[in-house]
Amino acid sequence: MSAAPGALAFVGRLLRRQLTLALRRPVAVLNPLLFFAMVVALFPLGLGPAPDRLAAFAPGILWIIALLANLLSAEMLFRSDFEDGSLEQLLLSPQPLYLSVLAYVLAHWLLTGVLLAAIAPLFAVMLNLPVAALPALVGSLLLGTGVLSFVGSIGASLTVGLRRGGMLIALLVLPFYMPVLIFGAGAVEGALAGLPVAPYLAILGALFSFAAALGPFAIGAGLRISIDA
Amino acid sequence: MWSFFHKLGSPPWLYRIAGVLLRWLLPVSLLALGTGLIWGLLFTAPDFRQGNSYRIIYIHVPAAVVALAGYYVMALAGAVSLIWKMKVADIAMKATAPVGAALTFIALVTGSIWGKPTWGTWWVWDARITSMLILLFLYLGVIALYEAYDNKAAAGRACAVLSLVGTVNIPIIYKSVDWWYSLHQPASIKFTGESTIDPTMLYPLLLSIIAFYGVFTCALLGNMRAEILARETRTGWVRRLAGGEV
Amino acid sequence: MYFDSFKAMLVMDGHGAYVWAAYGLTLLVLSLVLAAPGRRRRRLLRELRGELRRQARHGTKEAAYASGS
Numbered sequence: 001m002s003a004a005p006g007a008l009a010f011v012g013r014l015l016r017r018q019l020t021l022a023l024r025r026p027v028a029v030l031n032p033l034l035f036f037a038m039v040v041a042l043f044p045l046g047l048g049p050a051p052d053r054l055a056a057f058a059p060g061i062l063w064i065i066a067l068l069a070n071l072l073s074a075e076m077l078f079r080s081d082f083e084d085g086s087l088e089q090l091l092l093s094p095q096p097l098y099l100s101v102l103a104y105v106l107a108h109w110l111l112t113g114v115l116l117a118a119i120a121p122l123f124a125v126m127l128n129l130p131v132a133a134l135p136a137l138v139g140s141l142l143l144g145t146g147v148l149s150f151v152g153s154i155g156a157s158l159t160v161g162l163r164r165g166g167m168l169i170a171l172l173v174l175p176f177y178m179p180v181l182i183f184g185a186g187a188v189e190g191a192l193a194g195l196p197v198a199p200y201l202a203i204l205g206a207l208f209s210f211a212a213a214l215g216p217f218a219i220g221a222g223l224r225i226s227i228d229a
Numbered sequence: 230m231w232s233f234f235h236k237l238g239s240p241p242w243l244y245r246i247a248g249v250l251l252r253w254l255l256p257v258s259l260l261a262l263g264t265g266l267i268w269g270l271l272f273t274a275p276d277f278r279q280g281n282s283y284r285i286i287y288i289h290v291p292a293a294v295v296a297l298a299g300y301y302v303m304a305l306a307g308a309v310s311l312i313w314k315m316k317v318a319d320i321a322m323k324a325t326a327p328v329g330a331a332l333t334f335i336a337l338v339t340g341s342i343w344g345k346p347t348w349g350t351w352w353v354w355d356a357r358i359t360s361m362l363i364l365l366f367l368y369l370g371v372i373a374l375y376e377a378y379d380n381k382a383a384a385g386r387a388c389a390v391l392s393l394v395g396t397v398n399i400p401i402i403y404k405s406v407d408w409w410y411s412l413h414q415p416a417s418i419k420f421t422g423e424s425t426i427d428p429t430m431l432y433p434l435l436l437s438i439i440a441f442y443g444v445f446t447c448a449l450l451g452n453m454r455a456e457i458l459a460r461e462t463r464t465g466w467v468r469r470l471a472g473g474e475v
Numbered sequence: 476m477y478f479d480s481f482k483a484m485l486v487m488d489g490h491g492a493y494v495w496a497a498y499g500l501t502l503l504v505l506s507l508v509l510a511a512p513g514r515r516r517r518r519l520l521r522e523l524r525g526e527l528r529r530q531a532r533h534g535t536k537e538a539a540y541a542s543g544s
Contacts, residue, residue: 255509270498271476271477272477274477275488280488280489281491281494282490285497292501327511334504335500335501335505338500339501342493342496342497342500345493444505444508448512451512452511452512454516455516459515459519468523468527472527
């Protein structure tokens with residue numbers, strides 16, 4: 001038996017565990033991206049294929065789809081660990097819950113948000129978004145999906161013990177997603193209008209730090225409630 | 230002081246004292262509400278720009294103010310019940326949510342009705358209305374979460390966490406919606422200048438706001454009494470109460 | 476009173492329908508909100524009373540058993 005790892009080493013291991021588990025089922029990792037692609041295809045069908053109209057709506061469309069993809073994957077974040085009991089073990093372990101939760105959220109962000117941000121330019125071009133706005137899109141998605149992961153995890157932690165959590169988590173979490181949507185889509189629109197993007201990204205960064213500082217407390221409290229119930 | 234806190238933990242005492250409070254607060258609130266509304270409705274001059282439709286302000290603004298305050302009351306009660314595990318706070322939190330949601334609904338509907346003669350449409354995505362709509366979602370989320378849990382003790386704690394998260398987020402949401410609206414504001418519905426409200430219009434408005442707070446408190450107390458009964462049906466004092474009220 | 480006649484009060488220069496609808500709806504919702512807890516409380520008490528009466532009819536022994544005392 002080796003001694004208990006230090007807090008940071010533990011977080012590292014937890015993060016690696018989450019990523020390994022996810023990468024063992026690559027299709028599951030690709031699901032949000034596939035969802036993203038399919039919903040992007042819905043918009044020209046619903047709005048008509050006129051390129052300039054699609055370009056005008058593209059910032060909002062891309063951001064809303066990223067938000068929904070994030071929401072759908074957030075629901076599963078704690079589910080399997082809750083069902084096989086490893087979440088309960090985690091709560092009982094002497095490791096600080098704040099950091100453990102951070103590892104979960106970080107893994108979620110890397111697997112959905114960062115991947116979505118990386119692949120978003122492709123769909124942006126398909127929606128005729130000018131290339132000049134792409135850096136703003138990627139930057140705002142990178143920072144914004146981090147906030148979304150934290151907020152979504154709060155919802156996931158509160159609903160993980162419920163049998164019908166799927167719709168509920170959307171109702172709980174979507175209002176808190178709205179500021180991120182506003183500033184994220186605003187950044188891309190600003191870039192389209194030739195405005196500096198840095199202020200938007202700064203606000204998203206501030207939201208990200210804020211969510212990272214306070215979010216894990218709420219997630220930890222939510223997990224404790226779900227385990228107790 | 231401590232005996233007061235001790236009594237707060239006693240459901241029969243709380244039930245009785247809420248009933249006593251209700252007996253004088255309800256008539257006072259209704260009187261204030263009637264006076265404020267009739268004053269605003271019939272005894273003030275119309276606004277020089279909006280005409281008589283502005284009279285909706287005497288219900289729209291109080292409902293909006295109290296609905297927002299109600300969310301903070303709910304979150305505060307939630308925090309107290311989380312930290313000190315006080316049963317009263319848990320009951321108060323559960324009792325607040327439907328009242329707050331109803332007031333938010335009033336603010337939204339009256340705002341929408343007000344919009345028709347003022348802006349020519351029933352719904353405008355203006356900053357204030359959009360914020361109210363999000364507030365309604367926040368309330369409904371709390372109610373939905375509470376109903377989803379079978380274990381009501383856990384439901385209370387989960388709602389407390391959610392409403393605290395909401396409290397932290399409300400200023401962010403409101404600021405972001407304000408900013409979003411100022412960016413997208415269509416020129417046609419811009420109201421120029423901060424209109425300073427005339428005192429003859431202000432006094433009935435203040436009275437009406439106070440009255441709405443009173444009505445809110447009454448509904449809260451009533452809900453708390455019903456909730457206490459529902460949670461204590463197996464105890465002797467509720468059974469005696471039921472037997473005595475034949 | 477600002478309005479000259481009852482009719483003027485109802486019409487409010489064409490805004491009457493909106494104003495009165497808004498007020499009516501508000502009062503309706505407020506009265507529902509205020510009445511709901513009382514109705515719930517009375518229903519609970521009535522159900523409990525019925526339960527107590529049923530227990531009394533079935534004899535004191537069973538009543539004591541049912542209430543768990």
